[in-house]
Amino acid sequence: MELANDTVIKVEGLHKKFCRHLRRSMFYGTLDVTRDMLGWRYDGGTLRQHEFWSLEDVNFELKQGEALGVIGPNGSGKTTLLRILNGIFPPDRGSVAVRGRIGALIAVGAGFHPNMTGRENIRLNGTILGMTRDEIAARFDAIVDFADIGEFLDAPVATYSSGMTVRLGFAIAIHAVPEILLADEVLAVGDLRFALKCYRKIAEYRRNGGALILVSHAMQLVRNVCHRSLWLEHGRVKALGETQEVCDAYEQDTLQRGLAGARLEEPVRINHDPLVRITKVEFRDAGGAVGDLFPVGAQLRVRIHYACGRVVTKPNFSISLVTVENIIAVANHSLFDAPGLCASIAGSGWVDFVLPTLALKPGHYYCTAILGEGSLDNNLDWHERAYRFAVTADGWPPMSGLFQPAARWDAGPTTPGGTV
Amino acid sequence: MHDTPTIPPAAPTCAVVVYAPGARRSTGFWRSLAVMGVNIYRSRELIRQLFIRDYLAVHKKSFLGFAWIMLSPVVAALSWFFMNAAGVLKPATPDAVPYPVYVLLGTTLWGLFIGFYQSATQTLTTAQGYILQIRYPHEALLVKQALEQVVNFAAALGVNLVAFLWFGVRPHWMILLLPLTTLPLFFLGAGLGLIIAVLGVVATEFRRLCEVGLGLMLFITPVLYTPAALALSPRAQTVLHWNPLTHLIEAARSTLLNGTLPDPLAFALSALFALAVFLVAWRLFYVSEHRVIEKLF
Structure with a gap:
């Protein structure tokens, strides 16, 4: 597939199916494996009984330095999309072209061994994330510094607080400096101070040309971080465009559906x-x-x-x-x-x-x-x-307070000759 | 503050990877084998790190630590000695090798084969937790799994050698060929294990069937008894003769004890069979690992 010079991900007509029925899933699995093994060609791009599209006809492009938000209700296919981009699941129809190393910030710290020290786990996790020995050695201090684990570096990870584990995991992942970073609901973790540090790091990463795909339910975060957003609904693209527009439409839709679907608690x-x-x-x-x-x-x-x-x-x-x-x-x-x-x-x-x-x-x-x-x-x-x-929301600037009264701002000098 | 590494510009210099349906199926057989070989070579550091994590770190939280690796072969050796000394087990053995030596080596080799099998069946499950999160060559996991077995085997062999000296048996210099003579055991064990790693996820029946089958195999392989013990039953002899494990284990044991290869042709054919099983399994793993991972969790 041809990719424009500044394009890092191109998804074309992507389909992915899963099977709802356990027995049938076993049967299909055996059949497909047999056919793969024998090299028989077959059309895997159609649905069989009890199968459904987890992703259906998804198309988008991501350019260098861009951040794309992926939003949608649970079960809309967001995580499946990330796994396909990451090369963990193969597509059933359509194609995905990726230029550069992909790093995943999904469930950071996966693969940590509790009996091993922070130091050992940095080496282990860094290697799993695709860093070479030299790269890990070169970035070791930066990772420790970023994770802020101090004297715990040589203590087993089992003795860490959950916050420290997450910080260490995130620090390793972000220092793996891939060309494309996939993040699934990870920025919601850790304390506020660390979260701010992460935002700054991600902003720096993007300034340097790194591309980001962020899956999140935190609309505020998506609005702050992403230029463009992709709204998935039942595996289909419901909207793709400017983050502000897509997020507004999504929120509107969610609220409407909440009103229609949710029953009032027994008043x-x-x-x-x-x-x-x-x-x-x-x-x-x-x-x-x-x-x-x-x-x-x-x-x-x-x-x-x-x-x-x-x-x-x-x-x-x-x-x-x-x-x-x-x-x-x-x-x-x-x-x-x-x-x-x-x-x-x-x-x-x-x-x-x-x-x-x-x-x-x-x-x-x-x-x-x-x-x-x-x-x-x-x-x-x-x-x-x-x-x-x-x-x-309807186009209003994002509000973080519960109530935004019509307020007035006044200004004045405190030193003589000061200007306002 | 330390220097933060800069992101390499996602440059036109980076190769484009395309994921499309059936990409692996349409990759040729030999090419897929080569791809996996290269992946393993490139994953040396990953294999090392995972080995440290899964093998060494496990013993960190025990007082005896690595002594545990030696413990089970020592217990095995002692129990065979005891039964032999008590007169329970005193069958005739070829070339006047004491029975405890014969059976100890046989069970150690059988253990290596089963170890290769079992560790290969866990190739994909051993990485639970991050196999769905991070992309890396999973064939590296197979190598790591096999390495653990090799280390266990080396420990057991060390214990065996001490036992041999106790019985006045001196291993032949051809013990140095052990890596070669046990290689077919790896091919057969890991091959069967990989097939089960794939099919066992799709349908658990395969795993159970194979386990029952291997349990039976122990009784039609001269591990606990000598082929001579079955001399009177031609039917049993035939079964033994057609069992590739007979020749693979006999070869490894015989070269170590006497420096002889009892039936070179049978050994060569069995080794070829083991290699064929492994290549088929390797290919199967290549074309279907994704499908398996999808259904794993």
Whole structure:
């Protein structure tokens, strides 16, 4: 296959199949091995009974110095793709051309022997990763320095903390300096200080012309590190392009599917007065349309419908928005925010809680709605986390905080004559 | 801070590797053998490191350490001596070789053969944990596995030689040919083992069948008894005659003890058979190792 000068990986029409059925898989395996052994030609690029495509018609190119993110839900074929690129699994149809040494940052530290010292394991692991004796000797100090294992160098790896093991594994792998680096969910490990060190190392590696393929569920990481991204879904390429676009689309899709597919945990509804009920809670956008998906920065209206069989004086409406990690992001009470909203209610009606700018981090949120009377602790009808909506990124710059209020920045000089 | 190595520019100078379906199948037989030979040569350091890891590091966590390697041959030798001294086992042996010497050497050689077989069956499983992560020539693993057996055999042979001196038997100078005379045992053992390493993953029946078969082979090979002991049964003689292991083990044992090769033609044919099995197995391993790895885990 022809490769352009600056292309390091070219994947064309790549297919890979697996078999779901254990017995049949044994049968096919025996058959294929026999045919391979006898040199018979056969078409392995079609599906037989119980087989499925783990990867189907995948095409992409990677150039020198580029970083490609591979995203997608579990079981979409990401790891299989890495294994094929690495030459561990052969393709069933299509082809993969690779220029240069491939290094894998997959499950770093695989192959460490617990009884051997750090020093011995560096030699062992370095050799497994394809370094020569001289290369290991030349980079030995840099590896030890990077892993920051200090006096543990001559202690058996069994005595290391898990963090140290990971650091050592990563240090060896990154110093193997391949032309192409495959990383599968590895940057999520280790402490923050080490993670930052790794990012810097990877950035340096790329500046020097190294190419990177990063498989990760951490969208933030993919956005920060990768130019382009590949979205795999059921083994097929759902999108390939600029990281920002692909990641946004993927997140949008995930949120939507989460809303459709996920069932609410058994919501807690506590009623202290059968005559007073919250009948419905709706999420509306600026135009009044009801939905459950809202972009960051848009307006959100939470509408509480109620029905009262008696007069409720000094009613209080409470709304809390809770993340899926159970952190209360927003908790507002009409009794405090708008004491004059209504002196009393009876019959049925609605109340809107309006967030003019929905400045919440993209993700899923639960909504709690409470209708009370007179004070905050007198709840008549309480729907704890009974509703759900999602905030989508939609082109906003990445947020790492939970809440991004509309803030102002001021500046001024502290020394006379200083300029701002 | 130390200098960080720079990444070699992924240059047009690097060769392009293409992975496509059936690439290995369409590689010629001799060429595939050559490719694997070159891979093994290039993996010398890897073999050394893996040997250190799997063979030497195991003994780090024991008080006796490497003494364990000697222990089992010593126990084996003592048990044969005991049975012989107790009069349980005193069959006639050719050339007046004491029976304990005869049986000790025979079982050591048989152990080498079985060792080659078993270690070869584990060629792909020995690297669990990183075989799915990192690409390297797996044939290096076979060599590492076989090396472990050779070291075990050397230790056992050392114990045997001490025992021989005790019985007043002096090994012939042709003991120096042992690497040559035991080579067919490697071919046959490792060949069968590789075939099982491949087929045993696809279907476990093959592994079990082969193990039962080898258990039976011990009884139709003159290891525990001498061919002379079966002189009265022509049928048993025929079975023994057609068993290549008979000739391979006889040759190794006889050259060591007496400096003679009892049946050179039978030995040559058996050795050729062993080589053929090995070449077929080697090819099988080459064309199907990927498929096996896919199904391994």
